[in-house]
Amino acid sequence: MAHQKSAQYDRVVRKQYRELMDRCKVNLDRMDSELPPPVEDFQDVLKDRGVSRRSFIKWTSIMTGALMLPPMFKPMVARAAEQFSRVPVVWLHMAECTGCSEALLRTSYPNIDDILLDTISLEYHETLMAAAGDQAEQCLEKALHDFPGKFVCVVEGAIPLAMGGKYLTLGPKGKTGLQLAREVTSKAAMTICIGSCSAFGNVQAAKPNPTGAVGVGQALGIETVNIAGCPPNPNNFVGTILHCLMFGGLPALDGLGRPVWAYGKRIHDYCERRPHYDAGEFVEEWGDDGAKKGWCLYKVGCKGPYTFANCGRIRFNDAISWPIMAGHGCIGCTEPNFWDTMAPLEKPIQDATIGGGEATVDHIAMGLTVATVAGIAAHAGATAWVHRDDKDTANKE
Amino acid sequence: MENIVPKKEWSVAIRYNHWIMAFSIFALIVTGFYIAFPFTLTQGETVNKFFMGNTRGVHVFFGVILLFLFVWRLYLAAFSRFHADWKDFFAWTDINNTVKQIKFYLLVSKEPPAHKYLYGPLQSLAYGGLLFLVLLICLTGLILMGAGYHAGWTALIYPVVKPFEIILGGLASVRYIHHVLTWAFVLFIIVHVYMAFWYDVIFKEGTVSSMISGVVFRKGDH
Ligand code: HEM
Numbered sequence: 001m002a003h004q005k006s007a008q009y010d011r012v013v014r015k016q017y018r019e020l021m022d023r024c025k026v027n028l029d030r031m032d033s034e035l036p037p038p039v040e041d042f043q044d045v046l047k048d049r050g051v052s053r054r055s056f057i058k059w060t061s062i063m064t065g066a067l068m069l070p071p072m073f074k075p076m077v078a079r080a081a082e083q084f085s086r087v088p089v090v091w092l093h094m095a096e097c098t099g100c101s102e103a104l105l106r107t108s109y110p111n112i113d114d115i116l117l118d119t120i121s122l123e124y125h126e127t128l129m130a131a132a133g134d135q136a137e138q139c140l141e142k143a144l145h146d147f148p149g150k151f152v153c154v155v156e157g158a159i160p161l162a163m164g165g166k167y168l169t170l171g172p173k174g175k176t177g178l179q180l181a182r183e184v185t186s187k188a189a190m191t192i193c194i195g196s197c198s199a200f201g202n203v204q205a206a207k208p209n210p211t212g213a214v215g216v217g218q219a220l221g222i223e224t225v226n227i228a229g230c231p232p233n234p235n236n237f238v239g240t241i242l243h244c245l246m247f248g249g250l251p252a253l254d255g256l257g258r259p260v261w262a263y264g265k266r267i268h269d270y271c272e273r274r275p276h277y278d279a280g281e282f283v284e285e286w287g288d289d290g291a292k293k294g295w296c297l298y299k300v301g302c303k304g305p306y307t308f309a310n311c312g313r314i315r316f317n318d319a320i321s322w323p324i325m326a327g328h329g330c331i332g333c334t335e336p337n338f339w340d341t342m343a344p345l346e347k348p349i350q351d352a353t354i355g356g357g358e359a360t361v362d363h364i365a366m367g368l369t370v371a372t373v374a375g376i377a378a379h380a381g382a383t384a385w386v387h388r389d390d391k392d393t394a395n396k397e
Numbered sequence: 398m399e400n401i402v403p404k405k406e407w408s409v410a411i412r413y414n415h416w417i418m419a420f421s422i423f424a425l426i427v428t429g430f431y432i433a434f435p436f437t438l439t440q441g442e443t444v445n446k447f448f449m450g451n452t453r454g455v456h457v458f459f460g461v462i463l464l465f466l467f468v469w470r471l472y473l474a475a476f477s478r479f480h481a482d483w484k485d486f487f488a489w490t491d492i493n494n495t496v497k498q499i500k501f502y503l504l505v506s507k508e509p510p511a512h513k514y515l516y517g518p519l520q521s522l523a524y525g526g527l528l529f530l531v532l533l534i535c536l537t538g539l540i541l542m543g544a545g546y547h548a549g550w551t552a553l554i555y556p557v558v559k560p561f562e563i564i565l566g567g568l569a570s571v572r573y574i575h576h577v578l579t580w581a582f583v584l585f586i587i588v589h590v591y592m593a594f595w596y597d598v599i600f601k602e603g604t605v606s607s608m609i610s611g612v613v614f615r616k617g618d619h
């Protein structure tokens with residue numbers, strides 16, 4: 001019975017995947033004809049950078065798995081990767097530190113993600129392009145003109161809204177970030193927010209937020225794909241674009257605009273220290289025995305239980321490590337307003353102090369409890385005195 | 398001799414509901430505080446230990462029981478065949494009587510408030526408030542549960558409560574609210590238990606035992 005059922009299940013699933021595969025092929029063909037021609041041949045690029053065919057195949061396996069697709073999709077991922085650098089991209093910088101660009105573009109030695117991001121056809125990227133001033137402005141105008149409704153707008157950084165957005169002015173014409181973002185995103189095929197600043201406002205939007213910074217979606221009232229993180233993992237950006245190329249549309253997004261394939265589960269769900277959490281083995285302070293044994297970091301402030309991201313599965317810097325592996329708790333950087341909601345970063349959340357003072361909610365509640373018990377004792381004493389001569393107090397209906 | 402009349406005050410259902418809820422909340426506070434302030438078990442091998450895992454299991458078990466008790470209590474308030482008491486939760490709307498009860502509690506006056514409803518004015522506020530707290534803690538609890546368990550029934554509930562997670566500002570805020578609400582339960586229990594005994598002493602009607610036997614002993618001819 002069970003065997004029959006699972007065989008039937010297999011058939012259904014295989015059929016679904018075959019249909020998905022057909023859709024994928026049609027879509028990749030369409031993309032091939034629609035996208036601007038490649039500047040360099042992708043295989044040559046890989047060879048030039050010393051990436052073997054074998055490493056490339058390995059990378060497609062990882063990427064296919066990360067996108068939650070079965071292995072039969074590996075050749076499709078490879079094809080999409082070849083198309084990747086043909087997607088015209090306009091990259092805007094708002095109120096930010098350029099850390100996301102740095103994280104995406106710099107590595108000790110290039111892996112495929114980095115090469116994809118290196119060779120991406122950036123029509124406009126304020127940090128990386130050679131042009132400046134008026135020339136830069138022309139690049140942007142040209143991109144908007146050449147690829148109307150076809151390019152991907154990537155935004156890095158929050159948008160300040162206070163003082164009519166004047167906390168952020170850029171370019172030779174002194175446009176505000178708000179104006180520029182509105183202009184460009186309105187012509188883009190889609191807007192991808194890279195990093196928690198453009199997604200949710202991040203540190204610029206942390207209390208008291210003097211510049212009125214907010215995420216791009218909120219500032220412009222548009223739907224954005226939010227690749228959250230401070231900085232986000234390059235994989236999550238690359239994977240989302242690959243998904244669009246393969247299936248001709250956005251991957252499923254969660255309620256906060258984050259792709260579910262990357263942000264569908266919590267850090268805590270895939271953490272390698274999790275068995276220690278469930279066993280009740282915690283690092284009590286930095287450098288203690290528990291820390292040496294790799295125990296759970298909950299008590300030194302790990303926010304993995306509240307944070308949706310796949311860091312533990314794909315890791316950073318060519319999958320070498322990630323924060324919890326390195327020995328510090330997760331700080332929750334893929335969540336909205338994490339500077340406020342996840343504080344203090346090296347203690348559990350209930351240890352947040354209230355109203356700028358020293359007291360935590362537990363101090364206050366403990367004080368209230370003591371006061372209540374004392375109040376009860378006083379009330380009991382007073383009752384004994386006041387009602388000392390009572391024979392009966394009738395409870396009248 | 399004075400006339401003492403036993404009067405059935407609480408149905409069997411209400412009494413079961415009360416005591417299972419009391420026990421569940423007690424268990425939830427104890428296990429919840431371990432989850433919030435865990436201590437490390439240093440002895441033994443990791444593979445042989447599952448203390449946090451079990452504590453969370455027990456917590457969620459009683460959490461779901463509390464949820465069912467809550468729904469059952471609402472049902473009784475609306476449809477109980479013995480006495481559907483939803484109206485009694487509005488006893489506080491009689492402001493004069495409420496003031497009277499406050500004075501009586503503060504020992505300013507020795508005249509008790511009129512006993513028109515099943516609950517006194519302040520009780521009606523406290524018990525209504527408690528049910529609201531239970532609703533909130535069940536909601537935040539379900540969110541935390543759904544985020545952590547990805548299969549079975551919990552996976553079905555999570556999409557329903559997920560929008561509240563976003564409205565409340567993410568799981569961290571949800572957990573914080575859950576934590577703060579726990580203290581509200583602690584304070585409620587202290588005051589509630591004291592007041593039950595206080596009533597017993599002042600009116601000598603057997604308030605405390607009434608939640609077990611269902612009967613209060615009224616004096617007089619009614
Ligand atoms: C009177 C009722 C309850 C009390 C006093 C209570 C108390 C607590 C406390 C103190 C925590 C730890 C929070 C922290 O770390 O700051 C907690 C966590 C939790 N509670 Fe409750 N809770 C109650 C009801 C519920 C209900 C009804 C549910 C679910 C149906 C629930 C599910 C959870 C879950 C899933 C967690 C998180 C555990 C984890 O991270 O694995 N709780 N609770």
Ligand code: SF4
Pocket residue numbers: 267268269271272273274275277295296297298302303304305324329330
């Ligand atoms: S280290 Fe953090 S994410 Fe990992 S198990 Fe502990 S609390 Fe969860």
